[in-house]
Amino acid sequence: MPATRIQSKPKSWLWGTLTSIRLTVFLLLILAAVAVIGTVVPQNQPPDQYFSRFGEVWGELLWRGGFTSVYFSPWFLGPISLLAMNILACVVHGLPQAVRRASQPLTGETALTLPERGQITWPAGVDPHALIGATLSRELGHYRLETLPDKEIYLRERGRCRPVGPYLIHIALLLILAGSLIGKFWGVDGQLPLDQGEVAGAFQVGSRVEKPLNFQVRLDHFQVSFYEPGGTPKEFRSDLTFIKDGREVWRGTCRVNEPVSFGGLTFYQSSYGTQATGPIRLKVQLGDLSQSMEAPFRRPLELPGGQGQVIPMRVDGDFRGYGPAVLLAFSPGSGHPQAFWVLQNHPELSEQPGPYRFTAESIPFGYYSVFQVKHDPGLWWVYGGFLLFLPGLYLAFFRPVERWALVLAKTPKGRWQGRLLGASPRQREEFADRQERLLMELKRGTAA
Amino acid sequence: MSSQILGAVMLIYLLAAILFLMAELWSSPRLPAAGRIMLWLGLGIHSAALLGRWVESYQLALAQSVPAALAEKLRLIIVYAPLSNFYESLIFFAWCLPALGLMAFRRYFKGYLVALVALLSTLLLAYASLGGVDSSIKPLMPALKSNWLLIHVVTAFLGYAAFALAFGTALLYLLQERRPRPSLPPLPLLDGLIYRTTVLGFLLLTLGIFTGAVWAETAWGRYWSWDPKETWSLITWFIYAALLHARHLKGWHGRRIAWLAVLGFMAVLFTYFGVSFLLSGLHSYLT
Numbered sequence: 099m100p101a102t103r104i105q106s107k108p109k110s111w112l113w114g115t116l117t118s119i120r121l122t123v124f125l126l127l128i129l130a131a132v133a134v135i136g137t138v139v140p141q142n143q144p145p146d147q148y149f150s151r152f153g154e155v156w157g158e159l160l161w162r163g164g165f166t167s168v169y170f171s172p173w174f175l176g177p178i179s180l181l182a183m184n185i186l187a188c189v190v191h192g193l194p195q196a197v198r199r200a201s202q203p204l205t206g207e208t209a210l211t212l213p214e215r216g217q218i219t220w221p222a223g224v225d226p227h228a229l230i231g232a233t234l235s236r237e238l239g240h241y242r243l244e245t246l247p248d249k250e251i252y253l254r255e256r257g258r259c260r261p262v263g264p265y266l267i268h269i270a271l272l273l274i275l276a277g278s279l280i281g282k283f284w285g286v287d288g289q290l291p292l293d294q295g296e297v298a299g300a301f302q303v304g305s306r307v308e309k310p311l312n313f314q315v316r317l318d319h320f321q322v323s324f325y326e327p328g329g330t331p332k333e334f335r336s337d338l339t340f341i342k343d344g345r346e347v348w349r350g351t352c353r354v355n356e357p358v359s360f361g362g363l364t365f366y367q368s369s370y371g372t373q374a375t376g377p378i379r380l381k382v383q384l385g386d387l388s389q390s391m392e393a394p395f396r397r398p399l400e401l402p403g404g405q406g407q408v409i410p411m412r413v414d415g416d417f418r419g420y421g422p423a424v425l426l427a428f429s430p431g432s433g434h435p436q437a438f439w440v441l442q443n444h445p446e447l448s449e450q451p452g453p454y455r456f457t458a459e460s461i462p463f464g465y466y467s468v469f470q471v472k473h474d475p476g477l478w479w480v481y482g483g484f485l486l487f488l489p490g491l492y493l494a495f496f497r498p499v500e501r502w503a504l505v506l507a508k509t510p511k512g513r514w515q516g517r518l519l520g521a522s523p524r525q526r527e528e529f530a531d532r533q534e535r536l537l538m539e540l541k542r543g544t545a546a
Numbered sequence: 547m548s549s550q551i552l553g554a555v556m557l558i559y560l561l562a563a564i565l566f567l568m569a570e571l572w573s574s575p576r577l578p579a580a581g582r583i584m585l586w587l588g589l590g591i592h593s594a595a596l597l598g599r600w601v602e603s604y605q606l607a608l609a610q611s612v613p614a615a616l617a618e619k620l621r622l623i624i625v626y627a628p629l630s631n632f633y634e635s636l637i638f639f640a641w642c643l644p645a646l647g648l649m650a651f652r653r654y655f656k657g658y659l660v661a662l663v664a665l666l667s668t669l670l671l672a673y674a675s676l677g678g679v680d681s682s683i684k685p686l687m688p689a690l691k692s693n694w695l696l697i698h699v700v701t702a703f704l705g706y707a708a709f710a711l712a713f714g715t716a717l718l719y720l721l722q723e724r725r726p727r728p729s730l731p732p733l734p735l736l737d738g739l740i741y742r743t744t745v746l747g748f749l750l751l752t753l754g755i756f757t758g759a760v761w762a763e764t765a766w767g768r769y770w771s772w773d774p775k776e777t778w779s780l781i782t783w784f785i786y787a788a789l790l791h792a793r794h795l796k797g798w799h800g801r802r803i804a805w806l807a808v809l810g811f812m813a814v815l816f817t818y819f820g821v822s823f824l825l826s827g828l829h830s831y832l833t
Binding site: 122123127331332368471472477495 | 610684685686687688689691692745748749752753756759760763764765766767768769770772774777778780781784785787788791792795796821825
């Protein structure tokens with residue numbers, strides 16, 4: 099029937115390609131190459147960064163080509179989706195057969211086709227049954243006995259489930275990929291900066307979107323402790339109170355590595371920031387004139403002499419280990435504004451454009467807490483994948499596979515004769531050792 | 547004090563490497579035995595030095611806060627394992643190589659392979675002590691205070707060590723294939739050994755990635771953030787996955803597998819050194 103053959107051809111070609119190892123290796127190479135680009139090109143930076151770093155032409159190319167967020171671009175998502183289909187096709191293609199093979203125990207009939215490893219003939223009048231039973235139990239473990247009219251077959255097999263191993267691994271990978279997709283589409287992931295005493299009813303998703311919470315969360319107390327002043331932070335912890343319908347429902351302490359969950363969301367102590375808690379006291383010099391002024395945080399301050407204004411943009415409790423500092427943006431009457439740091443304890447380190455000279459007299463600052471807020475329904479899929487991967491790896495690579503059969507029959511002269519059959523596709527050396535030991539033990543009975 | 551002990555360990559490994567090399571060149575039966583004793587001795591002192599540093603870190607931690615209950619104490623012990631900065635990781639990597647060789651691949655761990663591995667450990671220790679790497683015990687930053695630290699670092703570096711063994715065996719394979727020598731192990735044995743070490747490394751690298759992901763999830767709420775270290779570990783994982791597929795499904799053996807093992811180890815080295823020095827990210831505290 100030529101018609102059906104023509105119809106089935108493209109389908110089988112597609113199926114053949116989807117299940118081919120060539121496609122897998124090709125995709126792995128592409129994914130690796132794209133991932134290399136992702137580590138060389140800094141990701142998710144503002145566009146001007148790329149232009150200043152890579153030049154006009156390359157910057158434009160990287161930005162427009164999606165390489166600045168490459169793991170979420172078609173360059174990566176395309177091959178990874180194909181890889182997922184490739185894996186799925188291979189699982190569908192091979193799993194049924196693997197399960198069938200794993201569920202069929204070794205029979206006497208198939209055992210007789212195994213290669214022969216040795217022969218033992220016991221002297222007349224010696225019944226080797228007890229010896230065989232004891233030896234096989236000791237060397238191979240639990241065995242089965244099949245009795246045929248003219249012979250008895252002792253059977254032992256290990257690692258029958260091994261063919262399923264690779265499929266468990268690949269199903270685990272699919273679970274991980276599915277989990278990450280579920281998290282991407284049905285999960286939420288955002289940030290919540292909170293000041294001490296502040297109550298929040300929403301958190302930020304992305305740079306501009308606010309997502310409302312169906313409860314309120316209050317930061318009662320936030321503490322950053324250091325091993326030594328100006329040194330490594332030792333711990334940051336936030337004491338949170340969750341409020342629902344005006345009532346305080348639950349309190350929890352959130353630390354790094356110890357997230358808290360409430361109302362289906364998990365709060366992670368991801369970082370902290372510094373902000374001014376009052377106006378910054380600056381000494382402003384212009385020529386011989388010197389004046390002490392209070393500059394409110396993030397508000398413009400007109401400077402004496404009328405040659406411009408200054409805005410305190412940011413404060414840092416410990417700027418590069420040199421103590422408190424403030425970032426000032428100075429706008430002269432005409433021309434571009436300029437930003438520079440002024441250090442309270444090290445005025446000499448500050449490079450200022452002039453004509454004014456600023457020194458910080460006091461920088462009142464406090465810390466605020468930053469939380470990662472998340473709900474990820476795909477997480478357990480991912481963890482499930484992790485858990486399934488390990489037995490899969492064990493079965494596929496570490497489970498010894500051995501099949502043994504000892505065929506016992508009487509020779510025409512009435513003596514007992516045993517033929518040892520067996521095979522092990524992988525662990526050849528261990529198999530050879532065991533074979534030698536088995537034959538030696540069984541032959542021990544022939545000397546008597 | 548501990549740095550002087552490690553200096554001695556470095557010399558012992560060097561001596562072991564020389565003994566194994568001489569044993570191969572003059573085919574003497576006694577020298578490998580002496581080399582093996584040297585290697586075990588070095589490993590023993592090395593282990594003691596690691597434990598000593600562990601105790602020291604723990605005592606420094608006790609000066610900061612005294613744990614009340616036994617569970618808290620245990621947690622503090624686990625968290626202060628000496629595996630938290632670049633220097634400590636170098637020392638531990640240097641330990642993993644002979645440890646894995648002597649314990650997991652005892653039967654095949656001889657001749658040029660041991661010389662190569664002992665030399666690699668010597669180089670790592672030399673770099674740790676002479677390369678200007680900060681060896682002081684630093685207090686832990688909050689993100690590192692986790693029970694996952696120990697298992698994550700141990701699995702990752704044992705994995706690196708297994709790949710290093712695969713790399714050494716692959717070099718021997720390529721050498722043996724080009725200019726056969728009777729003193730080198732036969733090609734099929736080397737081929738099988740590349741496979742075994744790679745499989746072990748693959749298991750350990752996978753565990754390292756998984757434990758890292760679970761840790762990142764509890765610390766930052768993200769099991770994967772495309773941090774350069776993560777990405778490069780994934781690239782390494784892809785390369786070894788490709789090796790295993792090529793061998794199992796395409797029947798690749800010998801030279802091509804050996805070259806893949808070499809390529810894989812280059813990726814391992816980049817994941818370890820390159821990412822730490824050239825790219826910044828979540829693992830930057832290492833430097």
